[in-house]
Amino acid sequence: MTTAQDLLTIALEPQPERSVGQGDLSLSLAxxxxxxxxxxxxxxxxxxxxxxxxxQAMEDPSLDAAAAALLRQLPFEQVEDWLWRRGRDLAAAYQTSFEEDGLLTRARRGRLSLGAExxxxxxxxxxxLARTRWEEGEPVLAALAAAxxxxxxxGPRDDADPGSEAVTTVLAAVNDAVMELEAVRQRRTIENSAFANVWRVP
Incomplete structure (x- = not known):
């Protein structure tokens, strides 16, 4: 399993405290x-x-697709730009892959809601294996999930070492992108509320 597959597995486990937004998850998967x-x-x-x-050929079709999506000509792409470009509808694509591979099935009594099904x-x-990695507190998986x-x-471990400066750069970009997406959501909510209030004025 790749890190993205482990992340999706953790995200699809029942989470009573909150549901995971598809946009946030797509950015973190990227x-x-x-x-x-x-x-x-x-x-x-x-x-x-x-x-x-x-x-090079990767050992996973999704990583092959990710590698094929890389921009190989100058100017090279910034990490944040990659997250937004590659992340578009990525959670849905991984969900489809999970279904095709038999990792995700229709719920008999329904515990998770993904779209209409x-x-x-x-x-x-x-x-x-994903649960074991999660329970052992693997730093990268924990950071991506926390995002x-x-x-x-x-709770998170403050002393957890993600492994390299490059990995830290990616994790920071994921957090920034998720926060930016949340800011966009909040701005739209405020704008929609203001628009709706216009029609309530007597």
Missing amino acids: GAELIDLLRAQAIDLDGDLIVPGPQ RMELADTPARR VGIHRGE
């Missing part, structure tokens, strides 16, 4: 892909610019 590409040495970062390495995670070795509002019971 960040997870970048981190896996960094670890596979398929890319490097020059500051916040994504520098592609030699093209209620789905639940199948009990698979991949799900159990979309999912926290482990005992």
Whole structure:
């Protein structure tokens, strides 16, 4: 399982305290892909610019798609720009992949709601491995989940080391993008409320 697949698995586990927004999750999944590409040495970062390495086959179709989506000509793409471009509808794409692979099935009694159809995670070795990684507090997975509002019971570890400066750069960009998306939502809510109030004035 890739980091993005583990993240989606954790996001799809029942979360009584809140639901995860598709836009937030898509941005975090795009960040997870970048981190896996960094670890596979398929890319490097020059500051916040994504520098592609030699093209290589990845061990996962979604990572192959991510690598194929890299901009390989100057000027190279900034991490934040990648998150917005690659992240567009990415959660839905991963959900479809999970369904095709039998990792996500129609819920008999319905515990999770994704769009109009209620789905639940199948009990698979991949799900159990993701849960183990989560319960062990793997720093990158914990940081990506925290960006979309999912926290482990005992809270985040302040001393957790994500592994490298490049990974830290990606995680910071994910947090910034999610906060920007939330700011857009709040602004639209205020604008819609103001517009609605115009029609209530006697």
